[in-house]
Each structure stands twice: as C-alpha cells, then as structure tokens.
Amino acid sequence: MLKINNLHAKIQDGAEILKGINLQINPGEVHAIMGPNGAGKSTLASVVAGKEDYEVTEGEILFQGNEISEDAPEERAHRGIFLSFQYPVEIPGVTVTNFIKAAINENRKAKGLENMPAKEMLALVKEKSEQLNIKRDFLARSLNEGFSGGEKKRNEIFQMMMLDPKLAILDETDSGLDIDALRIVADGVNSFRNEGNAVLLITHYQRLLDYIQPDFVHVLADGKIIKTGDKSLALELEDKGYDWLLN
Ligand SMILES: Nc1ncnc2c1ncn2[C@@H]1O[C@H](COP(=O)(O)OP(=O)(O)OP(=O)(O)O)[C@@H](O)[C@H]1O
Ligand SMILES: [Mg+2]
Structure with missing residues (x-):
C-alpha cells in the first residue's frame, strides 16, 4: 500500500530532517513508529501527507503503486491518506459535524460521486x-475550539472513522488521553482496521500498543529508521530507553 524508498526531505530553505527512510506498509498491517523527540516522526507523517513546509530531495513515496511526492495534500487525501495531527488546528465557526460532512463530500466529488444523502450521513x-462516546452537543461545537486535549484526539479518531481512509497516520493520538479515552480511541482504531487498510501509529508509549497490536515497530532516530522489530521491541524500549540503539 505504502512504499517509501530512500526518502530524504528537508524543511523549505532549511535543514535536512529525513535522511533516507525505507518503509513498506502492506494492506492489513499496523506499524508503530517510536523514537526520541525531534527524530523526524511528525515530519515523516507530514511529508507522506504532503504538507507544504517540506521538500522531498531524494527518494520516492509510492502509494498504491503511484508516486505521490509531487501531489497536493488534498489529492493524497482523495487517494485515501489520512493524517491526524499531533497538534490539531482550531476552525472557529465550523462545527465538528459540518467539517466532516464537507470532507466526506469533497472526497466523493473527487471520485465523481454525488454528495452523501443527508439521511445516510446522519446515520x-x-x-x-x-x-466513540461522543455526545451530540460536542458535534455542534466549533472544530477544536476550546477542546480539551483528549477531546481533540477523540475527534481526530471520529474523523478517521467517518472518512474511512486506506492509510491512517495517527501522530501521538494517545498523548494526553485518560485511561478510559485511551481505550475508546484504541477500540475505534481496532474496529477501523481491516484487511484492506493500514495504520501508521506514532507514539512514545508502549501502553497504546497493549490496546492496538502492531505488526511492526520501528525506531526512528535522526531521520533514519535504525531498528525494526515486532511488539516486543516496544517493551524493550520501555525498559531500556533509546541509548543502547544510538551508539
Ligand atoms: N517546519 C519546521 N521548521 C523548522 N524546524 C522543523 C520544522 N519541522 C520540523 N523541524 C525540526 O525537525 C526536527 C524533527 O521534528 P519532528 O517534529 O519531525 O520530530 P518528532 O520526531 O515528531 O518529535 P516529537 O517526538 O517531539 O514529536 C526537529 O528538530 C524540528 O525542530
Ligand atoms: Mg512529533
């Protein structure tokens, strides 16, 4: 589904952040990316989603066989790539429900489909x-405005489940969640998972991986994937930290 070959990327007019990433994600798989602060995890997510602050200088990003590094972010979204941000933006005056309706209908339009019938959307x-245990009054609030940290994260998972992407990239969706919310979010991701889609989870905590079982765990440090393993690698990292890998 996603194949990244020797990806190098830099900040527009700035330093190189990604220094040769190789990553292959097949349908049905969940991959976790862990790694020290500033390693380039969010940058990798942004570069795959097409955020314009970054420039690919070498390598390729293939999504379902198509090279997408030159595509606009909305084209990538239409192809089925979803990114939940580490720090979601506030959009005053646009409600949670209207935002997601617009996003779904934009996706449909790009595929030549009519708007989703109101009744179907409502259902x-x-x-x-x-x-996700989201209350009705929450759906009528302005997007992310005054949302607590946990509410923002839960809303991101709501967006993911509504949009039903092929590849969901979740950047620290677990940070700031209380134990109940963590479980709800994890259940949401687990119910989203199927043989036809894939999930890339960026997280600092092995705790999330108790709830969402990853097929692979990668360690990203200084712009490169320096180690790949299974779930046990996350446990090992929790125990030993990153130092033993960095020498
Ligand atoms: N738009 C930008 N402008 C300037 N520096 C940037 C920009 N984006 C990323 N960087 C720098 O690139 C490096 C990697 O940042 P990134 O956000 O990808 O790290 P991260 O692995 O997600 O870290 P964290 O675990 O703290 O979220 C950092 O040193 C960061 O300051
Ligand atoms: Mg980050």
Missing part, C-alpha cells in the same frame, strides 16, 4: 459518534 455520524 453514519450517529453510529461512529456513539461508538
């Missing part, structure tokens, strides 16, 4: 919000 909103 979908109801199903997914109930699954």
Whole structure:
C-alpha cells in the first residue's frame, strides 16, 4: 500500500530532517513508529501527507503503486491518506459535524460521486459518534475550539472513522488521553482496521500498543529508521530507553 524508498526531505530553505527512510506498509498491517523527540516522526507523517513546509530531495513515496511526492495534500487525501495531527488546528465557526460532512463530500466529488444523502450521513455520524462516546452537543461545537486535549484526539479518531481512509497516520493520538479515552480511541482504531487498510501509529508509549497490536515497530532516530522489530521491541524500549540503539 505504502512504499517509501530512500526518502530524504528537508524543511523549505532549511535543514535536512529525513535522511533516507525505507518503509513498506502492506494492506492489513499496523506499524508503530517510536523514537526520541525531534527524530523526524511528525515530519515523516507530514511529508507522506504532503504538507507544504517540506521538500522531498531524494527518494520516492509510492502509494498504491503511484508516486505521490509531487501531489497536493488534498489529492493524497482523495487517494485515501489520512493524517491526524499531533497538534490539531482550531476552525472557529465550523462545527465538528459540518467539517466532516464537507470532507466526506469533497472526497466523493473527487471520485465523481454525488454528495452523501443527508439521511445516510446522519446515520453514519450517529453510529461512529456513539461508538466513540461522543455526545451530540460536542458535534455542534466549533472544530477544536476550546477542546480539551483528549477531546481533540477523540475527534481526530471520529474523523478517521467517518472518512474511512486506506492509510491512517495517527501522530501521538494517545498523548494526553485518560485511561478510559485511551481505550475508546484504541477500540475505534481496532474496529477501523481491516484487511484492506493500514495504520501508521506514532507514539512514545508502549501502553497504546497493549490496546492496538502492531505488526511492526520501528525506531526512528535522526531521520533514519535504525531498528525494526515486532511488539516486543516496544517493551524493550520501555525498559531500556533509546541509548543502547544510538551508539
Ligand atoms: N517546519 C519546521 N521548521 C523548522 N524546524 C522543523 C520544522 N519541522 C520540523 N523541524 C525540526 O525537525 C526536527 C524533527 O521534528 P519532528 O517534529 O519531525 O520530530 P518528532 O520526531 O515528531 O518529535 P516529537 O517526538 O517531539 O514529536 C526537529 O528538530 C524540528 O525542530
Ligand atoms: Mg512529533
């Protein structure tokens, strides 16, 4: 589904952050990326999603066989790439529900489909919000405005479940969640997972991986993947930290 070959990327007019990333994610897989602060994890997520602050200087990003490094962020979204941000933006005046409706209909339009019928949309909103324990008054609030940290994260998972992407990239969706919210978010991701999609989880905590079982765990440090393993690698990191890998 996603194949990244020797990816190098830099900040526009700035330093190189990604220094030769290789990563292959197949349908049905969940990959976790861990690594020290400033390693380039969020940058990797942004570069895959097409954020314009970064420039690919070498290598390629293949999504379902297509080279996408030159595509606009919205084209990538239409192809089925979803990124939840470490720090979601606030959009005053646009409600949670209207934002997601617009996003779904934009995706449909790009595929030559009509808007989703209102009734179907309503049913979908109801199903997914109930699954995530999101209250009705929350859906009528302005997007992310005054949301608590946990509410922002839960809303991101709501967006993911509504949009039903092929590849969901979740950047520290677990940080700031209380234990109940963590479980709800993890259940959301687990119910989203299927043989046809894939998830890339960026996290600092092995705790999340108790709830969402990854197929692979990668350590990203100084712009490179320096180690790949299975779930046990996350446990080892929790125990030993990163120092033993960095020498
Ligand atoms: N737009 C930008 N402008 C300037 N520096 C940037 C920019 N984006 C990333 N960087 C720098 O690139 C490095 C990697 O940042 P990134 O956010 O990818 O790290 P991270 O691995 O996600 O860290 P954390 O675990 O703290 O979230 C950092 O030194 C950061 O300051
Ligand atoms: Mg980050």
